[in-house]
Amino acid sequence: MSEKNKFTLSITESPSRFKNLEKMEVADLIRSINEEDAKVHLAVRKALPQIEKLIERVVGRMKQGGRVFYLGAGTSGRLGVLDASELPPTFGVPDTLVIGLIAGGDVALRKAVENAEDDPEMAWQELRERDINQLDTVIGIAASGTTPYVIGGIRKARENGLLTGCITCNPGSEIAKVAECPIEAIVGPEFITGSTRLKAGTAQKMILNMITTTLMIKLGKVKGNKMVNMQLNNQKLIDRGTRMLMEELKIDRETARDLLIRYGSVKKAMDEYQKR
Numbered sequence: 001m002s003e004k005n006k007f008t009l010s011i012t013e014s015p016s017r018f019k020n021l022e023k024m025e026v027a028d029l030i031r032s033i034n035e036e037d038a039k040v041h042l043a044v045r046k047a048l049p050q051i052e053k054l055i056e057r058v059v060g061r062m063k064q065g066g067r068v069f070y071l072g073a074g075t076s077g078r079l080g081v082l083d084a085s086e087l088p089p090t091f092g093v094p095d096t097l098v099i100g101l102i103a104g105g106d107v108a109l110r111k112a113v114e115n116a117e118d119d120p121e122m123a124w125q126e127l128r129e130r131d132i133n134q135l136d137t138v139i140g141i142a143a144s145g146t147t148p149y150v151i152g153g154i155r156k157a158r159e160n161g162l163l164t165g166c167i168t169c170n171p172g173s174e175i176a177k178v179a180e181c182p183i184e185a186i187v188g189p190e191f192i193t194g195s196t197r198l199k200a201g202t203a204q205k206m207i208l209n210m211i212t213t214t215l216m217i218k219l220g221k222v223k224g225n226k227m228v229n230m231q232l233n234n235q236k237l238i239d240r241g242t243r244m245l246m247e248e249l250k251i252d253r254e255t256a257r258d259l260l261i262r263y264g265s266v267k268k269a270m271d272e273y274q275k276r
Contacts, residue, residue, distance in 0.1 A: 010144065010146075010170055011169065011170050011171070011186060011188060011189060012143050012144050012169050012170055012189075012190070012194065012196050012200055013144070013193070013194050014188075014189040014193070015189060015193050016189050016190060016191055016192060016193045017189060018032055018191060021191075021192065032191065033191050033198075036188075036190075036191045036198070036199055037198075037199065037202060039187055039188060039199065040185075040187050040199050040202045040203050040206065041206070043169075043185045043186050043187045043188075043203055044185050044203055044206050044207060044210075046185075046186075047183050047184060047185045047207070050181070050182065050183040050184065051183055051207060051210055051211065053181055054139075054165040054181040054183060054211070055210075055211055055214050055215065055218075057137075057163055057165075057181060058137045058163065058165075058211075058215060059215060059218045059219075061135045061136070061137060061163060062097075062137075062215060062219060063219065064135050065135055066133075066135030066136050066137060067096065067097055067098065067099065067135075067136045067137070068084075068097070068098045068099070068136070068137045068138075068139060068212075068215070069098075069099050069100075069101060069127060069130070069132070069136060069137070069138045069139070070083070070084060070098070070099070070100040070101065070139050070140075070141055070208075071101050071123050071138060071139070071140045071141065071149065071150045071153045071154065072100070072101075072102055072103070072140070072141035072142065072147075072150060073102065073103035073104070073108075073116065073117030073142070073147050073149050073150065074103075074108075074112070074117065075143070075196060075197040075200075075201045075204075076141040076142055076143055076147070076150075076167075076196075076201075076204060077100070077101070077102030077103055077104075077108065077109075077141070078102060078108075078109055079141060079201060079204050079205050079208060080100035080101070080102065080139075080141050080208065081100035081101075081102055081109060082100070082205075083098070083100065083205075083208040083209070083212055084098040084099055084100035084212075085100070087212060087216065088231065089230060089231045089233060090216075090227055090230055091216045091221040091222075091227065091229050091230065092221065092229030092230060092231055092265060092267075093216070093219075093221065093229070098212060099130065101123065101126050101127070101153075103116040103117040103119070103122065103123070103147075103149040103150075104116030104117075116149065117147050117148065117149045117150075118148050118149070119148065119149055119152070120148040120149065120151065120152025120155075121152055122149055122152070122153075123149050123150065123152055123153025123154075123156075124152060124153050124156035124157070126153075127153060127156075127157065132157070132160075132162065133162075134160075134161045134162055136162055136163075137162065137163040137164070137165065138153060138154060138157040138162055138163070138164050138165075139164070139165040139166060139167065139211075140153065140154040140164070140165070140166040140167070140168075140175050140179060141166070141167045141168075141204055141208075142166065142167075142168050142173075142175050143168065143169045143170070143196035143200035143201070143204065144168070144169075144170055144173065144196070145166070145168035145169075145170045145173020145174055145175040145176055146170075146173060146174055146175070147175070150166075150175060151174055151175050151178055154166060154175060154178050154179050155178050158178065158179070158180060163180060163181070164178070164179045164180045164181065165179050165180065165181040165182065165183065166178075166179035166181075166182050166183060167183045167185070167203075167204050167207050167208070168182065168183070168184055168185075169184070169185055169186060169187055169196065169199075169200040169203060169204075170184070170186070171184055171186055183207060185200075185203040185204070185207060187199040187200055187202075187203050223248075223266075223267065223270075224248075226244050226248075226266070227266075228244065228265065228266040228267040228270065229265055229266070229267050230265070230266070232260065232264065232265070238257070238260065238261075241260045241265075241266045241269075242256045242257045242260055243256075244266050245259055245260060245266060245269055245270065245273075248270060249270065249273055249274075251273075256269075259272070259273055
């Protein structure tokens with residue numbers, strides 16, 4: 001396939017169906033963006049079987065001590081880091097369980113790092129520095145499906161016997177060919193041509209939410225529908241934990257709060273109370 005044809009097939013780089021954006025009124029702009037956003041959940045729904053396949057494969061590995069690593073650049077990398085960073089306070093897990101790596105390192109979270117995503121060797125080097133092993137899973141996040149940093153890391157991880165997955169918004173992309181469990185959410189051209197921080201980014205965030213929320217539930221970090229392992233690092237969360245204990249144990253507020261403070265988490269407080 002010629003380079004010209006490859007470019008033609010890149011949906012994430014295809015022209016927006018909207019013209020002369022600078023001439024549109026604010027009401028028309030936001031209504032049009034909303035119309036485009038409405039397509040995202042439909043694209044993600046079509047990818048549910050692929051998402052399920054990856055999660056099912058990951059659960060068993062994590063129950064044996066495996067970790068999940070995200071690889072990404074730009075918006076995709078930032079979304080991976082964001083998802084990973086939200087798990088410890090939400091589910092009380094260590095920050096080494098799901099790790100987000102972004103091309104260019106942490107500085108790239110706030111400022112673009114020139115040419116960082118073009119190095120196909122860097123991701124594997126970073127993974128090796130974290131003692132990657134065959135219980136671990138590596139998930140590449142790349143809207144275009146062509147990012148060398150991500151593809152290189154996924155390829156080496158798979159060659160070394162790790163489970164690999166990817167989240168992309170182009171069909172038949174290079175990363176989907178390299179990853180063992182590809183997820184393709186085809187959201188179509190962006191409102192601003194090529195700006196994958198829009199629909200593609202939204203789709204990626206939705207899929208990341210699905211993956212880690214489901215994993216945490218299957219790892220026993222949720223009881224009923226409650227975050228019983230959340231970190232109690234502010235007053236709002238202490239109040240939420242107190243209400244959980246009141247509802248679950250049918251006890252008064254003062255008793256619930258005392259239990260929560262004493263044991264440090266809703267789950268531990270529940271377990272200790274029920275032993276009485």
